[in-house]
Amino acid sequence: MNNHKSINVTVNDEKYSGEAEDRTLLVDFLRDHLRLTGTHVGCEHGVCGACTIILNGTAARSCLMFAVQANDATIQTIEGLAKGGTMHPLQKLFSKHHALQCGFCTPGMLMTAIDLVHSRTNLSEEDIREGMSAALCRCTGYEGIINAVSEYAEQISSEGSING
């Protein structure tokens, strides 16, 4: 159990090197070793989605992976969403639509939404509801979350049509 491996990861465009036991969960590595505590642990069995990060471009449960599995990976966490002191548009929309109360699920919710909106096109409200079911919120009843993600999806699709 004291078998330490060195781990190199790029998190939010910064390179990190660290050591962790084989059994160290990726979420514990992010939170305890890299001190990136924005990613939360809600259930440790892959249901609640609070620990969702973007790993090599895809949403992943960081509580269901070992840190060693993320060696050489590129990771995006909640801390990397805002750029240069400006909130990501989805963060602003969450505030606008009162899509958070206690905020514990919010980091995982945001990462889930970003993966959903950027990996698919022509999302209907039903698609968004289904996609966002990958993360649980106990406070809001989801209305604000769905509204925020829907508006973001519209923004992205209209940007896409302008650019296209």
Added chain:
Amino acid sequence: MADGGSRQSGGYIGQSVPRREDNNLLLGNATFVADIQLPRMAHVAFARSSLPHAKIKSVDTDSANGLNGVLFVATGKEVSAELPPINGMQVVTPEGWRSRVDTDILIPDQPLIPDDKVRYVGEAYGLVVADSRYIAEDALELLEADFEPLQPLPDAETALIDGAALVHDHLGRNVAAFLHTKKGGGADAMDDAPHRLRRRFVHHRYAAMPMECRGVVADYDARTDTLTIWSSTQIVHWVRREVSTALGMPEERVRCIAPDVGGGFGGKGHVYPEDILIAWLSKKLGRPIKWIEDRHEHILNAAHSRDNVYDVEIGFDSDGRILTVTSSFLVDSGAYTPVGAGIAGNSIAHMLGPYDIPNYETDCKIVLTNRTPNAPYRGAGRPEVGFAMERAVDLVANELELDPAEVRFRNMIQPENMPYDVGLTYRDGVPMVYDSGDYPKALQRAIDELGGLDTIRQRQKDALTEGHFLGLGLGCYVEGTGVGPFEGATVKIDPTGKIIVATGACPQGQGHETIFAQVAADLWQVPIEDVFVTVADTGHVSQGYGTIASRSTVTASGAIKIATDEVHEKVFAIAANMLEAGEPDLEVRESGIGVKGVPDMHVTYLDIARAAKPGWDNQRPAGVSPGLESTSYYEPPTVTWAYAANAAIVLIDPETGQIEIERYVEVHDAGVLVNPALADGQVKGGLVQGIGGGLLEELAYDDQGQLITGSLMDYLLPSASDVPPITVIHHETPSPLNAFGVKGLGEGGAIAPPVVIANAVCDALRPFKAELNSTPVRWGDVAAFFENSV
């Protein structure tokens, strides 16, 4: 209404001011307990029983102690030698209640770790402190515990059988409390009722299940002999009190902070053994100590709720007028009863709801079993009793072949009868008087929002002719909110002229920092940016109560107002001195005090703060003490009465029994809304929890007392795709009981959905005369009506 003026002149109360909490939460900069890292911090893991009821014969700790990285191991023996149990009655009801409700209460204390026997699956029998959580959990595997299984008491009815084993031997019985009360002629009046109906109603066990589990960090500082505790709790001042008592330290030397808290809903609304144990370990070991509950632990060990069985009889006349209600109910309390008779007391007080019913009698047993302790969860006794009562009202309607809406209208208290004396006593010891509202209008509006009764009934008929099953479900309730005993607030003007507010309220997502800033900004007439609010920290307000029971908007706002009024007295006296004017000629305006009718004669709060300072060159008039600060307490005269009418339409799939909620409407009245967007979010969030409780969520035990839903794969929380279209309409009938006209609303949403769904499903299945009198409402049970009818 003393403060109506400031609102009318464009104040903050009533505006959907954006939340000041959002920034940190959205950026990942929040600090939840698990995020706290301190130098030399050690980590705790608990050994938890997998048996529901067993004698602890021995726990061998040698191997665990020998593991590299382990700092300390304790079992019940070590803990009970040093620490007293938690007092079984964390909430003591006042004499005024105890003298008016018949009670026989024997609430057991809760050992921090038992040394005689374990009483539920999940109860701790040992703990390990280690350099890391991983090592602490390794060491748990090395604890060798020898248990002798005892007869499990898996539910309340088993625990009441003569000769059943005892959960707490020294009590001599498995009933923690008997309660009884009556109104009018009580059960004797039943003989006068032309029609009578008896049924059993069961509200199953489910729980708050916040997304953040519990957690505690404690740091004892030997130099100053002070303990700082960060707990994911709703009641920092209770934690301070219990730690102070257990460790023999003055409360002043114990500081409890609830940092960002990831949801509570009642589940974090009392002191748990871990709050005290982690503090004790930090003092004992001289290191910061951290314990973070994992989800499995949370499901086993954090309080469960509901779990009531009601036997109800209802007497009525041929017009559907309800004359008498009697009920006899059991609360499965689990192994301990941390909040005493609170849930049952609420149930007793809320059974009659919005109806004018002359006779009522109820008795209750709070029963100790080998289940996880039962404590209030959003609604706290109201969803349970509401399920029984609102199902019974529908059954009365069925019996008389009247519309359930019509029976409700015929029995409702009319607005002209407000305030309405219920004829019972609330748990604050004060006779219950509904303060304000229009119950029939709320129900009418909810039905109208769904298209109106005639239209709905026509839709239902048309659907049936096509082989579709559509039902209308109704559910009404009233809710005592803003209960005492008190809340505290400190208000001061900072030397910089800014307004500083601290209260004993402890938010878990409600947005207290925002709404109390709105309240204070209106009272002081300053821009909201000039108000700084601190919540959930005993270091900032001397006495506080906490955020439970839909109370903080009412009680903390009240405390902020009193403290503000007290500081205002000095502010006026000093401003009068500075402006050389008489106090009656002064007014609060634009971040300061001015002379009425003379725009130029004005001093700012910054000027006044400088003038009020102690020492040389102050400008205080004779007799006015230095400083601009007050700590004050609001002691509400009694509760304010929020209420709601709910209506939903469901569609049933005859093949699968699937229940689709086509639309759900709640017309809710919580008086004046300080921040309508946040109020709306509270009610909607509550509704979705209620829908979860009505359809999905269940903490199930087998007949041996084993919890068989120990993960979120078994315990189903509603996800975004489970939520139907919901409309919430707010009525705002101001409460006459406080300066702001506010009522509480945190719990309301969660009260009605289980019964609304059951009523709607039964309404849809009217051709089968279906009755669903227990929760959760299962598709399988619905499908069975179709199968049996073939």
